[in-house]
Amino acid sequence: MKVLNLQCRHGHAFEGWFASEDDFQAQLGRGLVECPLCADAQIAKMPSAPRLNLGAAAPVEAPAERQAVATTPDAQLQAAWLRMVHEVMTQTEDVGERFAEEARRMHYGETEERGIRGQASREETRELLEEGIPVLPLPLPKGLKGPVQ
Incomplete structure (x- = not known):
């Protein structure tokens, strides 16, 4: 590998x-x-950085180079963003293309309030915001759009 x-x-x-x-x-x-x-x-x-797999022993890495890659500010920000996205995904229900409809139903008391996520067009998002319904666009990486593991 x-x-x-x-x-x-x-x-x-x-x-x-x-x-x-x-x-x-x-x-x-x-x-x-x-x-x-x-x-x-x-x-x-x-x-x-070079990495050597020596049988059953733990891999030997060039530690300074490997750590430099993992601790750059961009890498830290990227990791934090991915953790936040994963948290949102695990704590919300995916309502898909019914997002605008479900957000309105909750806002007007027609259904129980809960954390939801889904797809809405720019126009639908603008209309929700104009109605006073708080929504936040969250672009998701393609790899995270499937089932949450």
Whole structure:
């Protein structure tokens, strides 16, 4: 298994796991590799610290380089944003395209208030805000739109 440090053109860093370099190149060429934050498919392979798997022993890494990647302000912000998105996803009900309708029903007391999420057009979002219904657009990475694990 080959673990690669990748980055999209917007500067989002992430890891990718591939069977081989050829597998990475094949998936990249078919547009299957994309940023988990913004779904950008323009991906570059970044330099990575050496890592040696020595049988049953723990992997040996170049600690200073590895820590530098994980503790940059951008990486910390990205990790915090992903934790927040995961929290929202686990604490809300996905009502899909019925978001505007459900938000109105709760606002006007027609149904029990609860945390919901879903899709709304810009026009629907504007109308909800004009009606005094608090909504917050939250762009979700493509990889997080499926079932929450």
